[in-house]
Amino acid sequence: MSVFVFIPLLPLLASLALVVGGRRWGDQGHRIAIPAMGLSFALSVGAFLEILNHGPISIPLYQLLQSGPLAIQVGLYLDQLTVLLLLLVTGVSGVVHVFSSRYMIGDPRYNRFFAVISFFTFCMLMLVMSSNLLIMFVFWEMMGLCSYLLISHWAQRTPAVQAATKAYLVNAIADVGLGFGIILTFATFGTLDIPTILAQAESVKDQTVNILGWMGGDFQIHPVTVIPFFLFMGAMGKSAQMPFHVWLPFAMEAPTPVSALIHAATMVNAGPFLLVRLSPLLVLSPSAMNFIAVVGAVTALFAAMVSMTQSDIKKNLAYSTISQIGFMIMTCGIGAFVAAIFHLLAHGCLKAFLFLSTGNALRAVQSHHHGEPQSDLPTKEKTWLSLGALMLACLPPFVIFSGPYEVLWAAQGFASARTVFWVMGLLTVFFTAVYIYRGIWSLFRVGLSMRDRETGIAKPAGPRLFSPSHLLMVLASGGVMGAILMGIWSWFVQFLTPALALPPSSVPGIVTPTEGMVWIVGPLGVAVLGWIYAYSRPSVSYKHGDTESEWKRAAYVLFLNKGYFDEIYEAYLVRPTLRFSHWLWRRIDVQGVDGIVYGLATVSLRLARWLWQVVDLKGIDRLTINIGRQSVTLGQWLWELIDIRGLGKTMDQVGVSADATGQYLDEVGPRTLQHHLLVMIFWLVLAIALLYILVK
CATH class of the missing domain: 1.20.5 (Single alpha-helices involved in coiled-coils or other helix-helix interfaces)
Incomplete structure (x- = not known):
């Protein structure tokens, strides 16, 4: 047995130790969980080096089930894609564990919290490492259960319980599609072993399945066309894609470490990972690829615009996560799987840092509202924050719109489809640049205003965009960033491509200077324009009396209320379902089941009364009295007969x-x-x- 089995096993053992130990650990649960995560991360680094030098590793463990052609083999499969996710999950989870050891001090469920997040990490690791599709689905569902426990950690708060219930139900509905996809996959390939499925994907491209055979009908379909739709339905739920995105903003009711873990390393990354893992099967269905690209693009654009209108830092981060995951889903839809994983890793590290830094920003805002002295943000720090926001804004277009993806963006059969994808992608880049800058600025600035050194009067912090030092730092940082990204990107493509098993024509190659200049200037220009717009307008709000046009006001109100998705679901799904449930309870339970029970009880009482009157009184009692009378008569006769x-x-x-x-x-x-x-x-x-x- 390989030592890499302990990568998921160590968090599991830590969780079991905390559960079995219970209160005996006191407030020292972190002393068990943190070392376990540290060792797991170290083993993940070792697995990365091993695969870098020797290629993928397959670790069979044991056979769980054997029933006819169905064989469920529990095993681990580590390849280039797996180890990259292992580094992200164990690294971010380890940081979250360390952060939680101070953040959760004094919590009455301190050890329980560490037990659940350790088990949560174990489930994500097994989801990433499983070589069997059914075992992956099992841990997919267990991860949803852990998210319910973590979001409702402060169960005494009603909003936390409601948010946990919402997250669990939305994911459960989406997971039905994933379950159907797994069933259809087994019916098509005769196995649930992931490497075998990926190897046989091309050979069953023309195979058909009669999905109405059990009804006596004949409805032949190409399973490789339908399977990606079902699998993507599960990814839509876990990764909060429209219309299943409504649970993620409410998950902010969880403690901050949980938000960082969900947004950066675990649940929301499960969807892109599933699509990239099954990419050889995905590319065989052009209609599914188009659908995935459209859903991802719409989600990315919508969430980006909603994020621009939110004043709450956590809601802003939540919708920015939805937008970025939508961007990753869109890149999967156009076949840019390497870019999706690159974006996923960069976003995971950034979002973990932002969530774990939110507490300091909220504390600074609280001190401002309490009238405590404000401190001006030094010009140097403002400049670095602006540059950081610019770099983050330029990262998506740099990766997605680079030269090798020209074929992927132009792969659609209709010119209108190509135009739509380009427009959606560029709009998403623009709004991403806007909310990244606003999020970074609102999160890290200390003073909300600047005071004139001579008069002492507070005035808004105005940017100095065209100062010589500012422009020099922008140019220097941009050049350094481009060089670093080009080097990392070239190595990253070569490392990850073998795990995708894609045909050479669809695998991105190395960017040449000419291609890069032609295809990247436009998208990077859009990102810079979005950064300039956010730099010049740090906040957006509309008040009564503003001179803005009506459509801008309407759009602002629409996105401020998050597209009214929650209200629509409440009006057309939740309330009708509750009313229907109440009707069922009244008609079937009260008037049906309870009526039958009451009727049976009434009939039983009447039958018992009849038995008492007829059988007991008139039957048994009368017979007993007659026997007694005859016995007395016999005794008298014997008395008279014998002397x-x-x-x-x-x-x-x-x-x-x-x-x-x-x-x-x-x-x-x-x-x-x-x-x-x-x-x-x-x-x-x-x-x-x-x-x-x-x-x-």
Whole structure:
């Protein structure tokens, strides 16, 4: 057995130790969980180096089930894609564990919290490492259960319980599609082993399945066309894609470490990972790829615009996560799987840092509202924050719109489809640049205003965009960032491509300078424009009396209310479902089941009363009375028939005879005893004499 089995096993053992130990650990649960995560991360680094040098590793563990052609083999499969996710999950989870050891001090469920997040990490690791599609689905569902426990950690708060319930139900509905996809995959390939499925994907491209065979019908479909739709439905739920995105903003009711873990390393990354893992199967369905690209693009654009209108830092981060995951889903839809994983890793590290830094920003805002002294943000720090936001804004277009993806963006059969994808992608880049800058600025600035050094009067912090030092730092940082990204990107493509098993024509190659200049100037320009727009307008709000046009006001209100998705679901899904459930309860439970029970009880009582009156009183009691009367009559007849006085005289004579016999025995008794003693003495003397003779 390989040592890499301990990568998921260590968090599991830590969780079990905390559960079994219970209160005996006191407030020292982090002393068990943090070392386990540290060792797991170290082993993940070792796995990365091993695969970098020797290629993928397959670790069979044991056979869970064997029923006919269905064989469920529990095993681990580590390739280039797996180890990259392992580094992200164990690294971010380890940081979250360390952060939680201070953040959760004083919590009455301190050890329980560490037990659940350790188990949560174990589930994500097994989801990433599983070589069997059904085992992956099992841990997919267990991860949803862990998210419910973590979001409702502060169960005394009603909003936390409601948010946890919402997250669990939305994911459960989406996971139905994933379950159907797994069933259809087994019906098509005859196995659930992931490497085998990926190897056979091309060979079953023309195969058909009759999905109505059990009904006697004939409806032939190409399973490789339908399977990606079902699998993507599960990814839509876990990765919060429209219309299943409504659970993620409410998950902010969880403690901050949980938000960082969900957004950066675990649940939301499960969807892109599933699509990239099954990419050889995905590319065989152009219609599914188009659908995935459209859903991802719409989600990315919508969430980016919603994020721009949110004033709450956590809501802003939540919708920015939805937008970025949508961007990753869109890149999967156009076949840019390497870019999706690159974006996923960069986003995971950034979002973990942002969530774990939110507490300091909220504390600074709280001190501002309490009237505490404000400190101006130094110009140097403002410049670095602006540059950081610019770099983050330029990262998506740099990766997605680079030269090798020209073929992927132009792969659609209709010019209108290509235009739509380009427009959606560029709009997403623009709004991403806007909310990244606003998020970074609101998160890390300390003073909300600047004071004039001469007058001391507070005035808004105005940017100095065209200062020489500012432009010089932008140019220098941009050049350094481009060089670093080009180097990392070239190595990243070569490392990850073998795990995708894609045909060479769809695998991105190395960017040449000419291609890069042609295809990247436009998208990077859009990102810079979005950064400039956010730099010049740090916040957006509309008040009564503003001169903005009506459509801008309407758009602002629409996105401020998050597209009214929650209200629509409440009005057309939640309330009708509750009313229907109440009707079922009243008609079926109260009037149906309860009515039947009450009716049976009434009939039973009436039957018992009839039995008591007819069988007991008129039957058994009357029979008993008659038997008693007949017995009395028989006794009287026997009394009259037999002479009681004659019988008494006979008994007196017997008594006199018995007395005489007893007196006789009393007289004979002593003589009989003497006779017996003499006999015994005679035989004793005879025995002694005989013994004397024999001994002599």
